[in-house]
Amino acid sequence: MADLKLSETRDLTRIERIGAHSHIRGLGLDSALEPRAVSEGMVGQTSARKAAGVILQMIKEGRIAGRAVLIAGQPGTGKTAIAMGMAKSLGLETPFAMISASEIFSLEMSKTEALMQSFRKAIGVRIKEETEVIEGEVVEVQIDRPAVAGAALKTGKLTMKTTEMEGVYDLGAKMIESLGKEKVQSGDVIAIDKPSGKVTKLGRSFSRSRDYDAIGPQVRFVQCPDGELQKRKEIVHCVTLHEIDVINSRTQGFLALFTGDTGEIRAEGVLFIDEVHMLDIECFSFLNRALENEMAPIVVVATNRGITTIRGTNYKSPHGIPIDLLDRLLIITTQPYTKDDIGKILDIRCQEEDVEMAEEAKALLTHIGVETSLRYAIHLITAAALACQKRKGKVVENEDITRVYNLFLDVKRSTQYLMEYQEQYMFSEASIGDGDEDGTNAMLS
Numbered sequence: 001m002a003d004l005k006l007s008e009t010r011d012l013t014r015i016e017r018i019g020a021h022s023h024i025r026g027l028g029l030d031s032a033l034e035p036r037a038v039s040e041g042m043v044g045q046t047s048a049r050k051a052a053g054v055i056l057q058m059i060k061e062g063r064i065a066g067r068a069v070l071i072a073g074q075p076g077t078g079k080t081a082i083a084m085g086m087a088k089s090l091g092l093e094t095p096f097a098m099i100s101a102s103e104i105f106s107l108e109m110s111k112t113e114a115l116m117q118s119f120r121k122a123i124g125v126r127i128k129e130e131t132e133v134i135e136g137e138v139v140e141v142q143i144d145r146p147a148v149a150g151a152a153l154k155t156g157k158l159t160m161k162t163t164e165m166e167g168v169y170d171l172g173a174k175m176i177e178s179l180g181k182e183k184v185q186s187g188d189v190i191a192i193d194k195p196s197g198k199v200t201k202l203g204r205s206f207s208r209s210r211d212y213d214a215i216g217p218q219v220r221f222v223q224c225p226d227g228e229l230q231k232r233k234e235i236v237h238c239v240t241l242h243e244i245d246v247i248n249s250r251t252q253g254f255l256a257l258f259t260g261d262t263g264e265i266r267a268e269g270v271l272f273i274d275e276v277h278m279l280d281i282e283c284f285s286f287l288n289r290a291l292e293n294e295m296a297p298i299v300v301v302a303t304n305r306g307i308t309t310i311r312g313t314n315y316k317s318p319h320g321i322p323i324d325l326l327d328r329l330l331i332i333t334t335q336p337y338t339k340d341d342i343g344k345i346l347d348i349r350c351q352e353e354d355v356e357m358a359e360e361a362k363a364l365l366t367h368i369g370v371e372t373s374l375r376y377a378i379h380l381i382t383a384a385a386l387a388c389q390k391r392k393g394k395v396v397e398n399e400d401i402t403r404v405y406n407l408f409l410d411v412k413r414s415t416q417y418l419m420e421y422q423e424q425y426m427f428s429e430a431s432i433g434d435g436d437e438d439g440t441n442a443m444l445s
């Protein structure tokens, strides 16, 4: 008989972002790195995608050290989408950290400390563990009730089997609790991680498939495992250095993470710094050095600025990036979208947001996208779906699009509105023109 001990474990879960780029699943390239027209959520922007694909190839061959990537292009031309596509193509587990350069300037941390933290969020460590598991079909869970309520801790016995053997294990209170939490009953196939005592339900044994009617279609049936009940199993987790820092700052943190024999393999990660022109000269010099470190993740920066002042200096430079750093960057440019591309991206977003839209309404929305911006048109999808829901409709029609188009202003109309009513706003140019240099009159009125 074996004794099962349960030590406290903390699951590391990352919060998945469901948002603007959730439809991007890769770069949509074929095996020859040629971009497919519409693939993995990606549309158009072919030369930028192809260039990104070549960079991925360099990453995979380990030939990118000391360099980084700059994606330059107008707002809303898919710079973030391409960076996301690169990260997704590197593998689902690839750490991808995204920051906007202005986040670095927080009060709690120094700029370089904050930059360092984001670097650590993008460096992954794959931890290979070999642990002992007990895997088999549950024959019986027997729990002894204490004679007097609350007098002693609960104990019990767990009988498990494989196709070749059967074993009985003593249960302690914690183990009983975790079996209860997973609602384990006889006929279930489970795995128990021995060092931590974590119980995972793998499914129901095929021998119980006649119970099917009673339990419903959501149950997964699996074969009763063969071989020994107790096995050594290899488990691979991918955690970032930042997650390790966080766990490490808690007591007993490391123990929870490293159980059994561990080996480490480093995983490539991607750090995406948006609005890179917001970094200042000190951060740029930090980046220059950090890129030379062999642990550095792939750094992809993006900007929509042209020739502008480098923050913290009086000098101007392309994209507001110092020439020495610029020289290390592989530069990809994105181009404005055609009407056809905008239509296809909107179509993908409708699917992603589960919104059914009539062809005519799609054409209208595409037209709006061309006249205003892709982002604005994407935002109208959810709003139009809500308008449709309100009138108890199932399919978004022209009327819903028109309604939300009139409710929410795009940049052009908002500017026009301000031009017409500027004297009613604080600090408006009009009040400065009137000789009220600091705008106090406008503020007080």
Ligand SMILES: Nc1ncnc2c1ncn2[C@@H]1O[C@H](COP(=O)(O)OP(=O)(O)OP(=O)(O)O)[C@@H](O)[C@H]1O
Pocket (backbone or CB within 6 Å): 020, 021, 022, 024, 041, 042, 043, 044, 045, 073, 074, 075, 076, 077, 078, 079, 080, 081, 082, 274, 302, 303, 304, 345, 374, 375, 378
């Ligand atoms: N080629 C594309 N295929 C599919 N979706 C795209 C493509 N390009 C952009 N999108 C989507 O359009 C929206 C706007 O694009 P994105 O945020 O990538 O633009 P950006 O160039 O980073 O803008 P900014 O300069 O304002 O940061 C996002 O929801 C993005 O996922």
